[in-house]
Amino acid sequence: MAPLLSMQGIDKRFAGIPALRSAELVVEKGEVHALIGQNGAGKSTLIKILTGYYRKDAGEILFDGRSVEFSSPQEAQGAGISTIYQEINLVPYRSVTENICLGREKRRFGLLDWPAMHAEAKSLLARFNIEIDVRRPLMAYPTAVQQMVAIARAIGFEAKLVIMDEPTSSLDEREVGVLFGVIRQLKAEGVSVIFVSHKLDELYAVCDRVTIMRDGRTVQVASMAQLSRLDLVTSMLGRELTQVLQEGSHTAEADGSAREPVLKVGSLAAGRMVRDVSFDVRPGEIVGLAGLLGAGRTESARAVFGADKPDAGTIAFDGRINAVHAPSDAIKAGMGFCSEDRKLEGIIPDMSVRENLTLALMPQLARRGIVDEARSREIVDQFIRRLGIRCSGPEQRIRELSGGNQQKVLLARWLCMNPKLLILDEPTRGIDVGAKAEILSLIRELAGQGLGVLMISSELEEVVEAASRIFVLRDGRTVAELKGEAINEQTVMAAMAHGHEGKREADHG
Structure with a gap:
């Protein structure tokens, strides 16, 4: 029997940069099919090409026995494809x-049939x-x-294929169970489901097969029953298990291992992504936060920095408990934070290197509203030399710099504040190999000078190489603390895949 959906050889470029390279996705009739991959793997682009949001550059799409290329999401919906987005x-x-009835309103004698539409809405929601x-x-x-209303709306279109993009992100455990019941009903009725999720437990609970994407390519298609969690994680991250097993263990010890932590986080809960996170950072130590996409790494860091309000738990910084209520408190206390999205939350593109570098320091450089220009130039020149920032001069616009040099400016922004703790969220994302090596070398040098560093990176090699201790997060919980010879890619991936609940070094004292 022919599959319901076959996407073969799909290519897509944006401004000349490949987002998809010969990607494939095949979904059988009445199948729940997982589509997974890290950020930037190409999942969303592939879905948007299928649903007519983007046009493909190459390849073929067959849906329900015919070749298709939808010009809009509405056309895809009319053909029987409903999409439920995370937002x-x-x-x-x-x-x-x-x-629920938007776009397919019922009419009677030319007027909207409200009783019929109310009845249909109630009937669809009753399934949940x-x-x-x-x-x-x-x-x-x-x-x-x-979220349930959005799902009910999609089902109401009598779709042949329902695409669910992180459908459980706003649901509690009971609601997730109800959703899975509905997915199984759809499957029994012959409806196919593409299920996008970063939660491994959910994939194994409800999906039949999985397509794994990495760097714009389809790298593996397998039955969920035949694929172990560890194999799934290694395939997503692009690390062969045999290669990982052959690599030597990480044996670096923290210089400050005997010192009191500058940061101590206990049983932190914040929003839906952080449920029970504990870790600590000592002066002169690089601590890694590892975990798959959605594990709660960035959300934990934001709570520590005061950007998001914790719901429970303790955050002790420099001996003071729960004293940080906003980023301004964190900065005053001696904390710096280089965020994951350098372009959106880091640099101000049309301002100069000097203006970007001294942004956090500005209150200290100004007296009665007048900036000490001489002191500002002195600090900027010092950090351009110290960090090797390659630019034509302090007044060059930061958007004209390479990604690696932009990142150095952001590091300098916090270093000129003489922080006690620096939080680095994906510090090498989007920069070339040479610049990555420079940034990592700089981070080690800073830790060697006594700075506490909390480092989040999706590049497993980086965390294993740089960190003296690693805390592994899974589904919003700390599931393992690794140090010394226990730090290697195999143990980190095993913790990501299975977790070590109940056997966690939670006191970190």
């Missing part, structure tokens, strides 16, 4: 019924054990209910 894509001030007043605005209900 709830509905109209909050309209009623639940209006959202949700009983609400469907005449009320969507925004009157919590996010989890809104």
Whole structure:
């Protein structure tokens, strides 16, 4: 029997840079198919090409027995493909019924048939054990209910294929169980589901097969029953298990191993992504936070820095417990944070190297509203030399610099504040190999001078090479602490795949 969907040899470039290279995706009729990969693997681009949001550069798409190239998501929906996005894509001030029936309203004698539409909305939501007043605005209900409404809307189109992009991100465990029940119903009715999720437990609970993507390519297609968690993780990260086993163990010890932690986090909970996270960082030590996409690494760091409010747990920095309530508190206390998205949250592209570098220091450089220009130039010149920032001069616009030099400017922004702790979220993302080596060498040098460093990186090699201790996060929880000879890629990936619940060094004292 021919598959419901076959995407073969799909290429896509943006501004000459390949996002997809001969990617493939085949989904059988009545199958729940997992589509997974790290950030930038190409999952979203492949889905957007299928649903008509992007046009492919090459390749062929067969859907329900015919060659297709949809010009819009509406055309794809009309052909039987419904997509549920992670970001709830509905109209909050309209009623639940209006959202569910939008684009396929029922009419009677030329007028909207509200009783019929209310009945349909109630019937669809009843599949999720949700009983609400469907005449009320969507925004009157919590996010989890809104997510269920989005799923009900997709199912209401009588789709042949339902694409679910991180559908459980806003749901609690009971609601996830209900959703899985609906997915199994759809499968029994012959509807196919593409299930995008970073949560391994969910993949094994509900999916039949998996397509793994990496760097714009399809790297593996397998039955979930035949693929171990460790094999799945190694395939996602691009590390062959035999290669990992042959590599030597990491034996670096922290210079400050006997010193009191500058940061101590205990049983931290924040939002839906951080449930029970514990770790600590000592002066002169590089501590790695490892985990798959969605494990809660960035969210934990943001809570430590005061960017997000914790719901529970303790954050002790420099001996003071729960004293950081906002990033301004963190900066005053001696904390720096280089965020993951350098372009969006780091640099101010149209400002100069000097302006970007001294941004956090500005309150100290200004007296009665007047900036000490001489002191500013002195500091900027010092850090351009110290970090080897390659630029035509301090007044060059930062957007004209390479990615690696932009990252050095951001490091200098915090270093000129003489911090006690530096949080680095993906410090080498998007920069070339040579610049990566420079940045990592600089990080080691800073730790050697007594700075505590908390480093988050999706590049497993980097964390293993740089960190003297690694805390592994999985589904918002700390599941392992690795140090000394226990630090190698095999043990980190095993913890990512299986976790070591109940056997965690949680006191870190």
